[in-house]
Amino acid sequence: MPSITxxxxxxxxLRRNEVGLTVxxxxxxxxxxCAGCGHDSITAALIRAIWELAIPPHMIAKISGIGCSSKTxxxxxxxxHGFNAAHxxxxxxxxxANAANxxxxxxxISGDGDSLSIGLGHLCxxxxxxxxxxxxxxxxxxxxxxxxxxxxxxxVGSKSKRKEPNHMAPIDPVALGLSxxxxxxxxxxxGDKDQLVPxxxxxxxxxxxxxxxxxxxxxxxNDHEGSTKSYLHVRQQARAATETDFVEPTSEILxxxxxxxxxxxxxxxxxxxxFKGVPPDYDPRDRERVxxxxxxxxxKGEIVTGLLYIDETAADLHDLSQTPDEALIKLPxxxxxxxxxxxxxxxxxxx
Amino acid sequence: xxxxxxxPVVSTPARxxxxxxxxxxxxxxxxxxxxxxxxxxxxxxIFRMGIPVSGKNLFPSNxxxxxxxxxxxxxxxxxxxxxxxxxxxVAMNGQTYGRDIYEVREGGYLLYDSTWPLDPALRRDDITTxxxxxxxxxxxxxxEPRERILMKNIAYAGSLVALLNVxxxxxxxxxxxxxxGKKALRESNRRALRLGLDYAKEHFEPLPFRLERMDANRDxxxxxxxxxxxxxxxxxxxxxxxxxxxxxxxxxMDAFKDFCEKYRRDPETGRNNYAIIQAEDELAAIGMVIGxxxxxxxxxxxxxxxxxxxxxxxxxxxxxxxxxxVVMDIQRVGPSTGMPTRTQQGDLFECAYASHGxxxxxxxxxxxxxxxxEFAVKAFDLAERFQTPVFMMSDLDIGMNDWVVPRxxxxxxxxxxxxxxxxxxxxxQLSHFQRYNNEDENFVAARTLxxxxxxxxxxxxxxxxxxxxxxxxxxxxxxxxxxxLARKHKAAAQFVPAxxxxxxxxxxxxxxxxxxxxxxxxxREAAALLPEYGVFxxxxxxxxxxxxxxxxxxxxxxxxxxxxxxxxxxxxxxxLILETGAPKExxxxxxxxxxxxxxxxxxxxxxxxxxxxxxxxxxx
Numbered sequence: 001m002p003s004i005t006x007x008x009x010x011x012x013x014l015r016r017n018e019v020g021l022t023v024x025x026x027x028x029x030x031x032x033x034c035a036g037c038g039h040d041s042i043t044a045a046l047i048r049a050i051w052e053l054a055i056p057p058h059m060i061a062k063i064s065g066i067g068c069s070s071k072t073x074x075x076x077x078x079x080x081h082g083f084n085a086a087h088x089x090x091x092x093x094x095x096x097a098n099a100a101n102x103x104x105x106x107x108x109i110s111g112d113g114d115s116l117s118i119g120l121g122h123l124c125x126x127x128x129x130x131x132x133x134x135x136x137x138x139x140x141x142x143x144x145x146x147x148x149x150x151x152x153x154x155x156v157g158s159k160s161k162r163k164e165p166n167h168m169a170p171i172d173p174v175a176l177g178l179s180x181x182x183x184x185x186x187x188x189x190x191g192d193k194d195q196l197v198p199x200x201x202x203x204x205x206x207x208x209x210x211x212x213x214x215x216x217x218x219x220x221x222n223d224h225e226g227s228t229k230s231y232l233h234v235r236q237q238a239r240a241a242t243e244t245d246f247v248e249p250t251s252e253i254l255x256x257x258x259x260x261x262x263x264x265x266x267x268x269x270x271x272x273x274x275f276k277g278v279p280p281d282y283d284p285r286d287r288e289r290v291x292x293x294x295x296x297x298x299x300k301g302e303i304v305t306g307l308l309y310i311d312e313t314a315a316d317l318h319d320l321s322q323t324p325d326e327a328l329i330k331l332p333x334x335x336x337x338x339x340x341x342x343x344x345x346x347x348x349x350x351x
Numbered sequence: 352x353x354x355x356x357x358x359p360v361v362s363t364p365a366r367x368x369x370x371x372x373x374x375x376x377x378x379x380x381x382x383x384x385x386x387x388x389x390x391x392x393x394x395x396x397i398f399r400m401g402i403p404v405s406g407k408n409l410f411p412s413n414x415x416x417x418x419x420x421x422x423x424x425x426x427x428x429x430x431x432x433x434x435x436x437x438x439x440x441v442a443m444n445g446q447t448y449g450r451d452i453y454e455v456r457e458g459g460y461l462l463y464d465s466t467w468p469l470d471p472a473l474r475r476d477d478i479t480t481x482x483x484x485x486x487x488x489x490x491x492x493x494x495e496p497r498e499r500i501l502m503k504n505i506a507y508a509g510s511l512v513a514l515l516n517v518x519x520x521x522x523x524x525x526x527x528x529x530x531x532g533k534k535a536l537r538e539s540n541r542r543a544l545r546l547g548l549d550y551a552k553e554h555f556e557p558l559p560f561r562l563e564r565m566d567a568n569r570d571x572x573x574x575x576x577x578x579x580x581x582x583x584x585x586x587x588x589x590x591x592x593x594x595x596x597x598x599x600x601x602x603x604m605d606a607f608k609d610f611c612e613k614y615r616r617d618p619e620t621g622r623n624n625y626a627i628i629q630a631e632d633e634l635a636a637i638g639m640v641i642g643x644x645x646x647x648x649x650x651x652x653x654x655x656x657x658x659x660x661x662x663x664x665x666x667x668x669x670x671x672x673x674x675x676x677v678v679m680d681i682q683r684v685g686p687s688t689g690m691p692t693r694t695q696q697g698d699l700f701e702c703a704y705a706s707h708g709x710x711x712x713x714x715x716x717x718x719x720x721x722x723x724x725e726f727a728v729k730a731f732d733l734a735e736r737f738q739t740p741v742f743m744m745s746d747l748d749i750g751m752n753d754w755v756v757p758r759x760x761x762x763x764x765x766x767x768x769x770x771x772x773x774x775x776x777x778x779x780q781l782s783h784f785q786r787y788n789n790e791d792e793n794f795v796a797a798r799t800l801x802x803x804x805x806x807x808x809x810x811x812x813x814x815x816x817x818x819x820x821x822x823x824x825x826x827x828x829x830x831x832x833x834x835x836l837a838r839k840h841k842a843a844a845q846f847v848p849a850x851x852x853x854x855x856x857x858x859x860x861x862x863x864x865x866x867x868x869x870x871x872x873x874x875r876e877a878a879a880l881l882p883e884y885g886v887f888x889x890x891x892x893x894x895x896x897x898x899x900x901x902x903x904x905x906x907x908x909x910x911x912x913x914x915x916x917x918x919x920x921x922x923x924x925x926x927l928i929l930e931t932g933a934p935k936e937x938x939x940x941x942x943x944x945x946x947x948x949x950x951x952x953x954x955x956x957x958x959x960x961x962x963x964x965x966x967x968x969x970x971x
Contacts, residue, residue: 058805061646074822079805083645084812085638086668092593092635096642096650097801099591099626104646104802122638125631317626324622328590329647329800331624333767336588338614340761343586346613347758350572351399 006030018054026051028075033068038190038216038231039138043075045193046107046136049200050077061097061104065090065119068145069111069138069216088119091126094133095317101327102318105204106133112153113143116171120152123173127180130208130316134200137173137211138190140218141229148221159226172298173213174308178291184210185290185309189234190217192305198273199307201246207268208316215303239297242284242306243277265310273310284310372402372427374560375434376515378441379451380504383415386443389504390421391753392525393511397425398573398755399521401565405431405872406753407948412598412691418447427565431755432873433948438560439514441507443485448472460558462510464503481555483510488546493539502543509547516561519548570758576749577653579720579759580679581606583727584651585614588767589677591650593628593639595658598691599747600681603653633658637665637676644675645811647800649731649767651677656685656698659705659742666740667706668813670836673787673798675734675741675770678702679727682746684946693946694747696868699922702742703896709833711840713741714896715847718871719749721756722848722894728765729848735770737843738795746917748869748948771797778807786811786820787832793846794839840897847895850902853878855887862888862958863909865902865938867923870915870949877954884959888913896926903931906938913958915941917949 006029014022026047031040050060057079064070066087073082085093094108115123115137126135141158143149150158153173154166177185184206188196196214203210215234217223223230228237248271263275263284275284283289290309297304324331338346380386387408394406404425411417424434436456442448442463449472455461457477463469465482473480485503493499512522522544530537580603584592594604608627615624630636636652643650654662659680669676682698684690702714713733715726726743734741771791778784778799786809790796796818799807809820817828818835853875854860866874871892878890891905891912906912906927914924921940928935941957943949 056805058808059802061801063642074810079808081799081801081808082810083642084810084814085641086664086813089634089638089665089668092630092638093642093645095628095635096591096593096639096644097646098642099628099639100643100646100648100650101800101802121631122635125635129628317628321626321628322621322623323626324617324620324624327802328624328626331590333588335617335624336590336615337586337765340763342614343582343759343761346582347572347574350574350578 017051019056021051021054021057023047023051025079026057026077028073028078031072031075033071034220036219037068038140038218039069039072040075041190041193042136042138042196042214042216043072045196046200047076048193049197049204052197053201053204055105055204059104060107062107062109063090063094063097064109065111065114067111067114067143068218069109070114072138073107073109088114088117088122090114091119091122091131095126095129095131098131098133098317099321099323099328101329102132102323103327107204108133108135110135110137112137112139112141112151116152116173120171124176124180127177127182127209127211129320130183130314132206132208132316132318134203134206134210135212136200137213138216139173139213139229140216140222141227142218142222144218144221155228158228159224161221161224163226173211174294177211178287178294178309182211182309183208183311183314186211186307187213187215187303187305189215189238189305191231191235192238195240195243195305198244198246202244202267202273202307205246205267205269205271206310207312208314234303237301237303238305239302240306241279241282241293241297241304241308242275244307245274245276247272247274265312267312273307275307284308368559370560371563372425372565374438375422375424375436376439376441376511377423377437377451377454378421379444379447380419380421381444381446382411382413382417382419384504385501386419386421386504389508390423392522393508393517394423394753395525395573396517396521397423397562398568398571399525400518400562401568402562403427403429403431403567404755405433407433407748408752409947410692418444425562427567429567430872430876430879430951432876433950435950435952439558441511442473443503443507445470462507462514481514483507483547483550485547488550489543492542492546498539502539505540505543506547509544510551511547512544513548513551514555514558516557516563518564568755571755572758573753573755574720575602575751575753576717576720576723576745577602577681577751578606579724580653580727580743580745580750581610582759583724585610586761587649587728587731589649589651589731590625591628591639591643591648592625592652593630593636593643593650594652594654595630595633595636597633597655597658599683599751600653600655600658600679602751603679603681633661634665637662637678640676641665641669641674644734645801647772649677649735651679651731653679653681655681655683655691656701657688659698659701663706666712667708667710669740670706670710670712671708671813672811673738673796674811675738677730677734678740678742680742680744681750682744690946692747694869694917694948695944695946696744696746696870696917697919697922697944698744699918699926702744703926705740709837711837711897713737713739713840713843713847715741715743716867716894717743717745717749718868718892719756720754721759723749724759726848732768733843733846736768736795736846737793737839738770738798739839744868746869771795773797773799773807775803778804781806784809785818787816787818787835790835793842794835844895844897844899847897847899849899850894850905851892852901852905853890855889856882857887858889859908860887860889861910862886863905863912864888864890864915864954865893865905865912865923865927866890866915867893870917873949873951874915874954876951877958880951880955881958884955886958886962888958893923896930898927898931902927903933906931906933909937911937911939913939913941913961915949915954915957918942918944
């Protein structure tokens with residue numbers, strides 16, 4: 001297969017972020033996905049979000065499983081280490097990496113086959129451990145690389161390209177996350193960059209597992225009439241439950257937040273997620289209400305989107321493990337090895 | 352009806368010469384009745400008497416109710432492999448009387464609970480029966496039902512103290528240590544011990560085999576392999592451990608946690624300089640190890656055969672992407688669930704070639720807890736040096752039984768061999784970085800860690816890749832990488848622990864004995880006894896895979912070599928045939944794989960029966 005290279009010319013007028021990089025510095029290699037694939041829009045939103053947060057590229061770790069979605073970490077932040085692991089196994093790989101080096105920003109990219117079928121158990125347990133990671137499910141309802149089988153997120157009645165309907169109930173990552181105690185749950189649409197970018201930014205700043213389910217139509221296998229994951233269907237049925245802004249800790253906008261009763265949540269590093277609009281009687285910090293709202297609207301066939309639930313207070317993997325603030329990999333060997341005198345001493349217990 | 356205390360059952364009072372520090376006895380118990388602490392007490396007391404001793408716990412996969420045995424062998428010459436003939440049986444389990452009685456050697460002894468009449472199943476004319484009314488005494492002296500059951504064990508231990516001449520001062524000290532701060536328990540144990548001891552002293556003559564103090568254990572410790580393995584992981588500087596509970600490996604992680612809490616908690620901040628994650632399954636456990644190693648930590652998992660089966664997928668990923676991973680495989684009996692609490696060496700194939708496609712891994716074979724400690728450290732060095740998974744192949748016998756081994760030592764000048772990991776300075780001097788290019792003399796390319804420098808970023812992929820690290824489907828580019836992996840594996844032969852060769856008095860002998868792991872003691876004992884049968888044999892114990900060149904040379908030097916191992920299919924023999932130039936006719940399988948540790952008798956019988964009339968043909 002010929003490698004596809006991207007032109008590297010950077011227009012001098014491109015804005016630079018706080019670490020002096022343009023948005024192009026956060027790109028990766030050329031996408032090999034189908035033209036019009038929703039995943040490429042998510043990649044673009046990620047690039048924008050990471051650039052806006054001005055994270056140095058090498059402090060990003062991109063980890064994925066197997067599938068169309070899992071190919072995308074090559075398409076952004078070429079200056080960050082990437083790991084295209086095995087099908088469904090991204091969560092444990094990311095968990096181990098995070099345990100070893102908590103100083104990186106972890107971005108996990110997965111799909112509905114990867115996360116809701118073969119790797120479902122791992123997803124559940126990564127949520128339970130509250131591993132600090134932005135976990136994006138690029139959800140299109142089908143297996144693309146093997147040419148169009150239904151995935152576990154396919155809705156009942158949704159038709160395949162061969163006109164066969166799906167009869168099995170879907171696994172909804174948002175409902176799943178709520179039931180498992182996920183601390184950050186969002187749903188968005190690959191075609192809605194305005195909504196997606198602040199969610200991705202907030203997810204990267206979240207002090208735990210940030211589950212972002214992004215409906216991302218498959219133009220080749222699941223964009224036809226009768227599919228509930230097509231561009232047309234998602235656009236018609238999407239209902240934004242919340243509208244959010246992500247505000248950096250130093251920003252002037254801080255002052256205007258909190259007016260007109262809107263909810264705002266302060267993140268671990270002092271940045272703020274501002275919910276500009278939420279339905280009356282909706283509180284993204286109240287799991288039960290969120291659950292009821294989703295239930296009510298999904299029953300009507302609506303696709304509820306937005307940053308739906310957030311809890312910044314829960315303990316993450318490192319809080320639970322009581323590890324130091326610095327990465328475990330930075331600990332000098334002298335701190336890890338008890339030495340010969342201790343060995344001599346402790347063996348008295350084995351006499 | 353309980354028999355009267357004044358009527359001990361003693362028969363056949365034969366008095367042969369006294370054997371000192373050379374006998375074996377076996378305790379047959381019911382699982383979950385608290386016998387382990389009584390049996391352990393005896394074992395530890397004998398160890399402190401300075402006598403070479405071994406204790407083998409043959410326990411069921413069960414919490415309560417099934418039969419369990421504990422075997423203790425003392426041998427002044429240091430031969431402490433499992434004995435198959437017992438001078439004394441303590442029969443405390445009615446379920447197994449019929450079997451247990453026939454394991455006593457002719458002229459041996461049986462100790463039983465004479466609260467009830469001697470069970471017909473326990474009658475044998477050629478042994479001496481010693482009845483101690485254990486239940487009756489304990490019912491008289493203890494009130495709580497549970498205590499009555501527990502103290503019966505301590506009471507029979509007391510009788511054995513008298514019968515075998517166990518040093519009572521040592522026993523008292525052990526009880527003091529064990530129940531320090533638990534005065535009531537200490538007192539119950541002391542009383543129970545005295546009941547058994549006084550009864551035996553009053554009613555029985557000392558046995559014709561007995562213990563006398565020696566000084567063989569001055570520089571020894573009594574430790575199980577799983578504890579020693581965990582200690583090795585602490586000393587190697589491992590910071591991330593991920594696991595899924597599975598017998599018989601669970602105590603590795605339990606011990607690792609205990610040691611970490613003691614030695615890895617920052618005294619100033621109280622924070623843990625380690626992370627232990629109990630994973631959702633073994634797939635996740637190895638995934639976490641690979642993730643942590645990719646990020647730059649020393650990480651390990653402990654598991655058993657069924658866990659390795661699940662890990663196969665990601666072991667191939669680590670092999671192909673060249674990420675270090677340390678796996679402690681505490682082998683048990685397979686296939687499938689098999690016999691979880693019985694020992695075997697059945698995971699050699701599974702580990703040597705774990706995962707689909709062309710894969711080959713590095714294996715280490717410790718023979719005892721001392722080597723578990725050393726090889727655990729070695730496993731991390733090799734995994735990082737060769738950027739690949741390394742398996743330490745322990746087993747249930749080594750891992751869960753207490754062994755008398757030389758004290759562990761540590762060289763404070765040791766620093767981890769991190770292998771080829773580029774520092775920030777090294778990266779800055781590069782014009783560009785290619786992950787699988789520029790290999791060293793061991794065919795290892797340099798790796799970089801995330802979070803260091805954007806120039807060193809690369810994409811780790813289990814899909815086809817060229818030496819640049821880029822995705823490829825081009826045959827030549829693919830082959831170039833996997834061919835280097837094969838060379839890299841071969842190069843590791845020089846780095847795994849070299850085999851241990853024990854020459855026979857007539858070395859070079861015509862016969863070789865090749866073995867591995869926990870078979871060591873039984874095979875060496877057999878080699879020492881074989882001259883009595885007219886057979887002289889040199890012993891080679893393999894300690895690593897890929898095989899050191901001296902293994903092939905040993906096979907070439909001997910007319911025939913018996914490959915002695917604990918599995919049905921002769922897995923080590925097959926590996927030798929596959930991975931050396933040895934002709935298979937020269938390698939004869941000698942396989943004991945029913946689940947209990949190997950005995951010298953197994954080896955001697957196996958060899959003499961295979962050689963048959965040809966024994967003389969192998970004389971020089």
